[in-house]
Amino acid sequence: MSSRLSYYLQRSVRFLSPAPPVIANRYPRLHNVLWVTKAAGYALLFGHLITTYGFSYTGTWGVSMLPSIASSGDFVLISKFYRHGRGLEVGDLVTYKHPYHGDQGLYGIKRLVGLPGDFVLRDSPGAKEGVMIQVPQGHCWIVGDNLPLSRDSRMFGPIPLGLIKGKVIAKSQLFGRDFKWMKNPLQDVADDMHDEEDETI
Amino acid sequence: MSPILTGRVLYQCAKASIFTISVAIFANDNLFEIVSISGKSMTPALSPDHNTSGTRDWIVLRKMQPTNNIKRGDIVSYPSPHNPDKIAVKRVIGLDGDTVLLDQRRRSAMPPEKQRGWDTWGGKCVVPYGHLWVEGDHWSGSLDSNHYGPIPKSLIDGRALGLVWPWSRFGQTPWTQYRSKTRVIEGIAVCPKEWEL
Structure with a gap:
């Protein structure tokens, strides 16, 4: 791996990595409870936004x-x-x-x-x-x-x-x-009648 | 500032603002919303000085199950049937099943074509099942059920809880003291047979 690539990799890892897991290390059960609560809250929040304003x-x-x-x-x-x-x-x-x-x-x-x-x-x-x-x-x-x-x-x-x-x-x-x-089935008014008249004339 | 720090700060700011806006929209839609009352339609109770000084009252609306245990005299909000992007705040006069005896004075404040529509009620209206008769407190200058008839309960998206501004009247419910002059004969809501589920 080139040094430049590894530099960018490290940079992005550092950029995306979260804070040191103090709660997870000291109180693992509390950490799980917090994680579930947070996930449920986000699901409720973004679920409402998507189903009300999106799809x-x-x-x-x-x-x-x-x-x-x-x-x-x-x-x-x-x-x-x-x-x-x-x-x-x-x-x-x-x-x-x-x-x-x-x-x-x-x-x-x-x-x-x-x-x-x-x-x-x-x-x-x-x-x-x-x-x-x-x-x-x-x-x-x-x-x-x-x-x-x-x-x-x-x-x-x-x-x-x-x-x-x-x-x-x-x-x-x-x-x-x-x-x-689903397609809108409404059609424009056909001009067929006038065409037929033209043909007969 | 190093580029790494800039990126992280931008990311955190974006995350925080998106989260805040989402929570605000969620709370506005499902929990509570604070709206200001403009116009003179609710005049004795809400925004009494709007015509002269332009001051508005701000009220908090409950958005959770707004039509649950709804009573005559409650203040409700709904998207106006004439313009769905405008919120209307009016008082519930008649529940479904009630007979509302229309106030003759409100007719005189209407334009002639509206008066002709108003006359088709024949002076009274039996509110259909699942609907409400809503009116502004002020007899003139209120676009309400006298114009567009009873509105469906499902249109209603909020119920007033109390004033939040002006601060001196925080928490008060001034609309409870006012009694509407429109007379109502109370009835029982019966679902018509063709609408039973």
């Missing part, structure tokens, strides 16, 4: 999103950068704190159908007279993919964006099997 990965249940997410056994990766509805687009899958049971810790996943100012269908397509209503300021309209078996904005109305906690960016089976990115 979280949880299991889901329920039939309301059936073609997109299975009724049980699917796990979703949620990006919390979209909390409070920041940067969301119509067609995204969002997680929200439930407006009725949210204080008991219930969260849901639905598809974002309307943002503030958008006009949305109040009931299921073809169910009633087809009233369109405007989503109020600071609210959003969320509907499940499984229309007959979903309890969503068609029942509780628009919900405040403050209840939106994140956006589903990927889904998988347990431990990341069948990992799949």
Whole structure:
């Protein structure tokens, strides 16, 4: 080993090495207890920060999103950068704190159908007279993919964006099997009709 | 200063500041938060002089289980339903199941399009399950449930514990002396059948 390399090695070792282990030498049991407490504290601290402001990965249940997410056994990766509805687009899958049971810790996943100012269908397509209503300021309209078996904005109305906690960016089976990115399925309005007209003319 | 020492000092400073900021965010999110009250919406109780001298009251909010055993008259904080990045601090008037008889005087302080929305309540509101009716104490200049209706309990992220500033009133809870003029008929919260889990 060249002397220069060993010099840098020593330097980095000295730089990274902790203080002399006084407690570990004199009171090994206390040292263990302290280490576990410290590790638990760090896990709590950074676990909270990551799952509130970064990403979280949880299991889901329920039939309301059936073609997109299975009724049980699917796990979703949620990006919390979209909390409070920041940067969301119509067609995204969002997680929200439930407006009725949210204080008991219930969260849901639905598809974002309307943002503030958008006009949305109040009931299921073809169910009633087809009233369109405007989503109020600071609210959003969320509907499940499984229309007959979903309890969503068609029942509780628009919900405040403050209840939106994140956006589903990927889904998988347990431990990341069948990992799949979630894409926004919304398509631009096709221009096919005009093309056909042009052809006939 | 030797380069080794500089590196170690930088490393220790970075570590300490990241740790401090993380602990502060964690405590703000899960334990307690101190916020200032601006505007006249809570005027007799909080920040009474904000309109004239601009002085603000600072209160400490409890962030742990804020809706546990919530009572009428408590002060709660929540992201405003009109602007989710703004924190609103208001008084709980009606719990779920209660019938709130809306205060006619608050209608006169609203713009005409808001008055039309207010009229659709028909003078009273039965607060839905899992929701709260919140109002500012001042009858005018308060954006509250008279504008956006009852808010979900799950929106609420803090409950006021007491004043921390001005120092002369530290620890006081001035909102407990004030009785809101909005009348409430107490009811029982019943979960609707379609919302049972």
